[in-house]
Each structure stands twice: as structure tokens, then as C-alpha cells.
Amino acid sequence: MRRLDFAWKILLCLVTVGLAACAPAGQKGASKGCLDCHQEYASRFSEGNKHRPVATQECGACHRNHGLIGGLYLKREVPELCFGCHADINPARVNYAVSHPPADTGECLACHDPHNAIQPGLLKDAEETLCLTCHGTAAFAGQLRHAPLAKGCRTCHQAHGSQNPDLLSMDKEALCASCHDLQHQSHRNRHGGYAVDRGCTECHNAHTSDQKFLLKKSVHGPVKEGTCGDCHNSANLGSDGLPAADMELSCYSCHGDRKADFSAADAHAVVRDGQCRACHSPHASDSAFLVSENEKTLCFTCHTFKFNEPGGPLSGRTKGHSPVASGDCLSCHTPHRAEAGRKALLNAPSGSLCGQCHDTATSAPTYSHPPVHEDGCLGCHQPHESSEAGLLLKAQRDLCADCHEGVRQAMKDTHLHRPFLNGRCGACHDPHGGDRAAFLKGEGAQTCAPCHPKLEAQRQIPGRHEPFKAGQCAACHQPHSSDQAFLLSAEVSTVCLQCHPGQKPATGVMGKHQNCASCHAPHGNEGDHYLLKSLPELCLSCHDVDRFWVQGVAHEPAASGQCGACHDPHFRRVKTSFSAMETCYGCHSLSPADLAKTHSGIRPGDETCLECHDPHGASKKSLLHPVGHKPFTDGDCAVCHQGGSR
Known part of the structure; x- marks a missing residue:
């Protein structure tokens, strides 16, 4: 009890001293200002634009006070602390249609300095430099720049959130019209006499370009030539000015030589249905062939995959084939129609197609895996994505078991080889074929060595057991499973007697003398006959016959380890x-x-x-x-x- 009272007194003294430390000298009870102690911040926060609490020295608006025990303690965590004053930009309250990711995730300090900054809005760096740290420079590398860029990104974009796509400050057409008079005759003259008052970014880049008028890299011929009437039949584009019966028929007015081919039953569905604009922009594009979107993502608008499903239940486990994951769909597929008889729009026969990236030199080995030449690559692999390594159709062991019936039976054995247990058949076998029986990756112990490096090192030491030295692992061990420990192909004595038949114990002998490994190192060692210990220590580990050897007299053959002078260690007769x-x-x-x-x-x-x-x-x-x-x-x-x- 006294100890507890003493602790309370110490704590009370510390609190009193702490409170006194926060009072200026000569003014009892009056609190010190933060800068009275933290004078180094006075000059640091004196320049540029100041956060209002800093300018008014209201540090307590964001920070908690402290005493002798220093520390930086915010009243609340960011962004809740910031939104206490700046509720007008809180995405949760404003309900933006589109939120700037840093604002949406509450990373206010990614862009703003909480105390002061040279830049307006307490920005950490110049506006353009700051934006480019996340948005990169590729879209802004053109030789010709859109004039508003000189005024800063916020000329057109909102910083925190917007009701319009791309964080635009207003509707896209209205935004363009705020600088450009879309009704002026000069505007019509530049557009072939057509009243173009929308879709500006279908032809023009919003930021920079190497083309005159900020045009995109790839421009449709009629647009480039100003012959809009090749596709449009009216000066009023309110209804696209295209033939009402079939808007896509106008494409065949120039590309009529492809109509029969593109209308075939095995053509790409959108091509067959005449939906050219599902993939192509009719006016201009930054991608080759007037592809309407980034060619790396265009296909994914129709063809969905689990591996690129944001937050999908399998998105983390499923891996995409590298051409698919990188959006390089055209490395395998043709976009319109493949050669007659070729499925899935493949741009080459499936066998040779895979060989363009994958070394298929083993397609005609000494031993060929039947599925390779009978079913082709797709007999075992998925072409686009899989949750299994190597894009396999299913787990490797289950896939192998579909043809190799013994696999499932072997799984019932007591002892399983670890690669087999883990379903890694490919650890030992080349699934496509090879120059060795069973498609083994190495000759003899070469297959085993990568997983058993210590045994491989021992195998190189002179004087080892001959099968072990020769790398004949299969002479004693089963490769997949066994009912015997160490994957032995039979009981220890049975395995050894295959090579040493003369050492067979007589019928009726029981105990460890039936188990060769009780006395011998199966892979060999430096001892005579590969004994685990020298004699008589080996025999004495089981036979208590030395009780008189310390204080008494030992029979010389026994004490000198000449056990074999009297005994037959293998009990060949009883x-x-x-x-x-x-x-x-x-x-x-x-x-x-x-x-x-x-x-x-x-x-x-x-x-x-x-x-x-x-x-x-x-x-x-x-x-x-x-x-x-x-x-x-x-x-x-x-x-x-x-x-x-x-």
C-alpha cells in the first residue's frame, strides 16, 4: 500500500512540473505559446502562403498540447482532421461522380503542405510538376501544346472531385465552347462546312500533339482530306448524318473489298455484325489503325478475365498469359478474320503459334509425351489465364492423373515423395517429352540432386555404397510413394538382399538383425562394411555385455571389437x-x-x-x-x- 501511495506522489509531481514548464517565467498559470519552445519553426513557417491556423498561431487547431514529454500529436488522423474545416471537398459529403484518387483515399499530404508553401493552395510543388508525378509525361510530350496548359491543369480540371469525367470542371463540350466559338463560320470552314459542336476529343488531343491543330496521330483519310461527305450526307450532324438504315454501311463504301470476308460466319462477331465503331474511331486516334482505345485495353471491353478484375475473388490467384496480361492480343489473334478453318481468330496454327515464343524443340524428342502431339498445347494449358502455374487447366497432379491412373492410387500410400505430395510432377519430369525414359529431367541422380544437394555432395566422396555412388536411386527407392519409410521399394532387408542374397537371416530371426539399416549406413560411409559405428560400440548400443569391462576383466575378442570371431551378425542360421x-x-x-x-x-x-x-x-x-x-x-x-x- 505504501508503495502505491509513493507512485501516486511521483506521478503528481511530474504533472505539476509539466504544467509549470508550460507557463512563462513570472506568470503563474499562464500557458506558453508553441513558438516559445519551438522557435525553429518561427522562421520556417514565416515564408510563402501560410495555412490559416499557422498564420494565427493556432497550433492547437490541429495539434494536442503536451508537457515535458515531447511528441507530435494530432487531434485526429488525416483526412478527418482536414475535413473538419474543409468539408466542402470531402468526397463522402460532396458526393462527386468522379473523385481524384488522393482525395478519395484521404492522402491530403500527397499534394499539400500542412503548414506553409511557396505555391498557392499550399501545394508542395508547382502545379504541373506536382500533377506529373502521378500522371507521367507521355501525354504532354508533343511539340504543340494546348494553350490552357500554360495556365495550369486546373484551367480545365478540378483538383479534388467533379461531376464530370476526367475531373473536368464542366461538361466536355461546354468546356471547349468556353474558349472556342463552335458556331463561328471559321469553325465550320475548318470542319468541311459541317457544324461540329461536340466530340472534339475524337479528333484532337486535349493536351499536346505533334500534329497541326492538335490532331491525333492517326487520322481517318476523309477527315485528313476534309471530304466529310464521303461518310456524312448532311451538313447537320445532329443525327450523325449517317444513313439511318445501317450506320456502318458507310464503311464499306470505301472498304467494299473486305465486305465478303468480314461477313463470313467465322469472322470476329463485331466485324460480322458490322459494328466497326466497336473497335475503331471514325475520325482520329492516337493508336494505329484508328483503334478507338488503347490497343492494350480495347479487347478487355468485351473479353473479361479474372486476372484483371479489380478486387475480384480470384484476381490475386489467377495469372494471365503474358501476351494477355500486357494487352498484346494481336500477337496470337487477328482482329477481323483468320484464315479459313482456323478457330479462335488465331493468326497461325496453334502448334506453330506457341512456338513463336516458347521453345518447342522437344516436340520431337526420343520420348514424346502423347498429349503434346495428339492434343496440342491446349490439351494441358489454358490460352489466356489460369490459377495454376504454367497456365495449366487444373492442378498439375490432377491433370497428370487424368491419364496416369496410378497417380491417385499412389496418393493412398503412407509415405509420399514431397514433389509428388505437393503436386509438382514437373520437378522431376519434363511434361513435353525428352531423351530419357519417363521424361526425367536428368540421368539417375541428376534428377534427385537439385532437391537433395547434401546427398549429392556425399555421393561424390570415394568409397560410398555402389548403387548410391552410381546414382542408381531407383534401385532402392520408389519415385512417387511407398508404404515403407524413405520411399523404399520394399522392407529394408528385402531391398538389400536383392544385391546381397548371401546375407539372408535364417527363418525365425527377429529384431533389428532383420533390418540392415540398424547397423549399416545405406548410402555408405568411411567405416568398414559401412557400419554406423565401429565395433564393439555398435553392438553395445543394443547388447549390454560390458558390465564387467570397467571393473573386471573383458574377454579379449569382445573388448577389441572382434564380435564376428564368435558371432554371425546376419544370423544366416539358427x-x-x-x-x-x-x-x-x-x-x-x-x-x-x-x-x-x-x-x-x-x-x-x-x-x-x-x-x-x-x-x-x-x-x-x-x-x-x-x-x-x-x-x-x-x-x-x-x-x-x-x-x-x-
Whole structure:
């Protein structure tokens, strides 16, 4: 409780000192002005046009006061803070038909300085320079400039929002008429005697151009020649002046040689229907062939795709074929009509068409993937967009499984190769074909090496297991799936015995001696016989036979790791009883005379060594078992053995 009281007192002192720091010397209770402490801002904010709160030193209109603990704290976040005074430009309240994106997203500080600026409207830079940071210079690079540009962008455009397209300050025709007298005879004379009072930007660029009269780059012949009557039959363009029955028939008055071709059933639908102006401007365009819009986006007005759907549910996952994504539709399609019999308006046969961009040198390999030459590219790929890599029709594994029935069955196995699990068949196989069976990308281990670099490095070390060294991974492993760990093609012992049949354990042997990998490194190592550890450490990891080796006496073959002197590690046969004749007699002299001499004159039986001796070690040099029959331990064998021979 005392600790809490002390904390409150400290806090109270800090608040008191903080409040005192904000009062000028000699004036208790009177607050300091911001510039009393922040004097460096006085000169910085003294130049140019000042924001009204800055000019009146009302910093508190936007900022919160602070004490000893400094910091820049706005009363509200931008843009809500700005709209508190400038509600007349708040898109949410004014309900603009078109909003300038920075204003719509509340990025006021992208254009304005909040304190002061040399430029009017607190703009951060000269109006034209500021606008071009987002709008680029391409549309303003022409040699001839529209006069209003010299007065600034806002001569024609609103800065924050407008009820008109392109942020225009008024209706497009009315805006042009505000400077140009569209009813004057000189205006009619320049337009072939026609009263043109609308659609100015169909022929003229609004900003700059390299053409006289700010005309667009590509001008329709009759417009250029001033022979408007080639298309129009009236001096009054109130109803377009085109033939009322079919407005597009006038195109064939000049392009009659294309009418039969363009009217064919396999022509582009808008062409067949005579809707020339769906794609072309009748007067002028900045694009070649009088295309009415940017040729990179024109096709998308009719042909929609998920990849360029703003905010669409699949827009982030779906990728467009690069020509489609870049709007280069004409790299594959012809705009009017393809050659007879060619579908989808393709400008070349589909096989050769893809080969113009994609290396199809594998189209005639040693091993050819049937879908490539039977179904063509579209047997597996989407031509325009896909949510799958490589524009595949569906997920790669599912696509492969449509022909390769074993794929779905393999998915039920316990262990799956990671590329197979992830559906990346192309990680190992070339889907179009190749010079190797199964369309493998490499020979032997070359296919495996990119994903298993550590194993590939080990494979180069001398003395490794021969199949591993030779890169014969498939000799032991399945490529896709297995019911065995490590994708082995069978149980470990079964796999090894394919090459080492002589090491087969006898029937009935259980435990780790059935699993070769319990003792051997399957890929090999520097050890003898590729053992995981040297002997006797390897055997001792399972067999607890060294309990007397530290304090006692070890049987020399066991302690020196000569386990194989007595044991067959592979259990190629199972003996029901120990044979001293085969084991002990190999090192020890076991003639009857010698046996009797070392056993108090009594010769033990030939197969009875283990009844008294521990073959691995014991507490004494004799290697006798630690617990013995008392007459035996006293050396009084005659008590029981009276015959003397055994």
C-alpha cells in the first residue's frame, strides 16, 4: 500500500512540473505559446502562403498540447482532421461522380503542405510538376501544346472531385465552347462546312500533339482530306448524318473489298455484325489503325478475365498469359478474320503459334509425351489465364492423373515423395517429352540432386555404397510413394538382399538383425562394411555385455571389437545350442589333457563352456559367472564328480 501511495506522489509531481514548464517565467498559470519552445519553426513557417491556423498561431487547431514529454500529436488522423474545416471537398459529403484518387483515399499530404508553401493552395510543388508525378509525361510530350496548359491543369480540371469525367470542371463540350466559338463560320470552314459542336476529343488531343491543330496521330483519310461527305450526307450532324438504315454501311463504301470476308460466319462477331465503331474511331486516334482505345485495353471491353478484375475473388490467384496480361492480343489473334478453318481468330496454327515464343524443340524428342502431339498445347494449358502455374487447366497432379491412373492410387500410400505430395510432377519430369525414359529431367541422380544437394555432395566422396555412388536411386527407392519409410521399394532387408542374397537371416530371426539399416549406413560411409559405428560400440548400443569391462576383466575378442570371431551378425542360421567346437576351440587349446589340467584334473564336456564362463567378460580373469556352486567355488569338485573323467 505504501508503495502505491509513493507512485501516486511521483506521478503528481511530474504533472505539476509539466504544467509549470508550460507557463512563462513570472506568470503563474499562464500557458506558453508553441513558438516559445519551438522557435525553429518561427522562421520556417514565416515564408510563402501560410495555412490559416499557422498564420494565427493556432497550433492547437490541429495539434494536442503536451508537457515535458515531447511528441507530435494530432487531434485526429488525416483526412478527418482536414475535413473538419474543409468539408466542402470531402468526397463522402460532396458526393462527386468522379473523385481524384488522393482525395478519395484521404492522402491530403500527397499534394499539400500542412503548414506553409511557396505555391498557392499550399501545394508542395508547382502545379504541373506536382500533377506529373502521378500522371507521367507521355501525354504532354508533343511539340504543340494546348494553350490552357500554360495556365495550369486546373484551367480545365478540378483538383479534388467533379461531376464530370476526367475531373473536368464542366461538361466536355461546354468546356471547349468556353474558349472556342463552335458556331463561328471559321469553325465550320475548318470542319468541311459541317457544324461540329461536340466530340472534339475524337479528333484532337486535349493536351499536346505533334500534329497541326492538335490532331491525333492517326487520322481517318476523309477527315485528313476534309471530304466529310464521303461518310456524312448532311451538313447537320445532329443525327450523325449517317444513313439511318445501317450506320456502318458507310464503311464499306470505301472498304467494299473486305465486305465478303468480314461477313463470313467465322469472322470476329463485331466485324460480322458490322459494328466497326466497336473497335475503331471514325475520325482520329492516337493508336494505329484508328483503334478507338488503347490497343492494350480495347479487347478487355468485351473479353473479361479474372486476372484483371479489380478486387475480384480470384484476381490475386489467377495469372494471365503474358501476351494477355500486357494487352498484346494481336500477337496470337487477328482482329477481323483468320484464315479459313482456323478457330479462335488465331493468326497461325496453334502448334506453330506457341512456338513463336516458347521453345518447342522437344516436340520431337526420343520420348514424346502423347498429349503434346495428339492434343496440342491446349490439351494441358489454358490460352489466356489460369490459377495454376504454367497456365495449366487444373492442378498439375490432377491433370497428370487424368491419364496416369496410378497417380491417385499412389496418393493412398503412407509415405509420399514431397514433389509428388505437393503436386509438382514437373520437378522431376519434363511434361513435353525428352531423351530419357519417363521424361526425367536428368540421368539417375541428376534428377534427385537439385532437391537433395547434401546427398549429392556425399555421393561424390570415394568409397560410398555402389548403387548410391552410381546414382542408381531407383534401385532402392520408389519415385512417387511407398508404404515403407524413405520411399523404399520394399522392407529394408528385402531391398538389400536383392544385391546381397548371401546375407539372408535364417527363418525365425527377429529384431533389428532383420533390418540392415540398424547397423549399416545405406548410402555408405568411411567405416568398414559401412557400419554406423565401429565395433564393439555398435553392438553395445543394443547388447549390454560390458558390465564387467570397467571393473573386471573383458574377454579379449569382445573388448577389441572382434564380435564376428564368435558371432554371425546376419544370423544366416539358427543354432539351438552353443557349439564350443566351432567357437571356443578356435582360440583355446581344448585337448582332453589340457582341459583336465586347467579344471583340477576333471575334463569338462565339449559343449559346456558357457555353463561356467561368461563369453564377454567377468569380475575375474577366469571369466567365471559371478554366482557359483559352493563346492565349485571352493575347488572341491570331487564332492560331486567322483568318476574323475567328467
